[in-house]
Amino acid sequence: MRLLLVEDSARLRDLVGETIRGAGWRLDAVATRLDAEEALANQQYDLVLLDLGLPDGDGTDIVRQLRRRKDPTPVLMLTARAAIDERIAGLDAGADDYLTKPFNNGELLARVRALLRRAPLSSDPVLVAGALSFDPATQEFGCAGAVLRLAPRERAMLEILMRNVGRVTLKRGLEERLSEYDAEASANAIEVLLSRLRRKLAPYPTQVAIETVRGVGYLLRETEA
């Protein structure tokens, strides 16, 4: 964990520095907007502690710039107790949090921990086979940057096959899993479905093939490029 502190008061820099380092984190401290921008350009930080009133510019601009280039690094502002407008401006510029001076060390650490804990975006397990990918969250299949347009049934079928790459999926198993609760689909329905699926995949460089294992079922195999 590496943090950046941007603060023009030397006294506060030392104070905060001691607290942060005491907690076991790495901290770089700078005093000006220019130095801050240089540091941010050269180094990936896990969190930025930012004083808004800097000698050579407005701290909110730093945040705005970060956000403009889609940098999600959390920013914790340090503001004076009274400056409500400043806080609002900072938050709307893209800062994640603020702390009013004077603050006590326990509170500083708690807030830093809260921001660092922030999950790196919910990542659903995305299925991959060859150049094919499937995102369960959105039910989307992708290949070479394109999104495949599949019917619900076709999607269900491809998902089952992808969860069994390299292994034979029994035809009987497909029948059971693709059919409705009571009315089960005929074997032929599966074949038709599969035929349509193959045709829809054909135009793409999927780097996989759906092979037929006569009398048993189907097998999704990764072919090489």
Added chain:
Amino acid sequence: MRLLLVEDSARLRDLVGETIRGAGWRLDAVATRLDAEEALANQQYDLVLLDLGLPDGDGTDIVRQLRRRKDPTPVLMLTARAAIDERIAGLDAGADDYLTKPFNNGELLARVRALLRRAPLSSDPVLVAGALSFDPATQEFGCAGAVLRLAPRERAMLEILMRNVGRVTLKRGLEERLSEYDAEASANAIEVLLSRLRRKLAPYPTQVAIETVRGVGYLLRETEA
């Protein structure tokens, strides 16, 4: 966007409720820990406003429980000005932010916006997709210099779609996020809403299209100029 307020003072519930709803968000308000846990079990919220001192239990336990089951829903605590220890306890339990009572409405809204913004994908102050823009601060949608006149529901829907540009938004998800606590909207209501939204966007050069993914949901895609 759908928020949950847990607060035992009826006066504060009304006050906060008015502010939040006035900003165009949906809000469910409950007064006890039990009601809060029930609500959280039945509904996916985008943010929780949480008073720590509840008649039937400690608010930090609610947060701890959420986090224990890996629920990343942001939590904004409401605490008394003096209670520093309480704040630290809350943050360490997993809350994301706090607001000290009494607070003013502008600050409340700014912090709510800041927390909502950090959710999925973008932490941009202003959302952009194609030529469309959305300013969370004013709840205004703009396109080519013009301000779109949208109904609250339509705004909520477009905001969700814009926060997921390029990704499919599940129809079920829309239903859940756009409907009130108990009375859920029919799938048809979503379709009608979307139809109206499309019509209102049509006159503008938005450079985006709302595509239908049959059987799954909708996808806001950037088209090129």
Added chain:
DNA sequence: GCTCAGCCGACAGGTTCCCGACAGGTCGGC
């Protein structure tokens, strides 16, 4: 060369989606 599993074009019934029309509800102005 015979047989049968599998393939696939064509078709039809069912499902999902779109959207015009309508009505209940809400809110502000008078």
Added chain:
DNA sequence: GCCGACCTGTCGGGAACCTGTCGGCTGAGC
């Protein structure tokens, strides 16, 4: 309280799309 403007949900018909059946054909396996 009454009126009008607006928001939001329901209903229903039509269009688009999905999916199973049928039947002819092909080729694998014996």
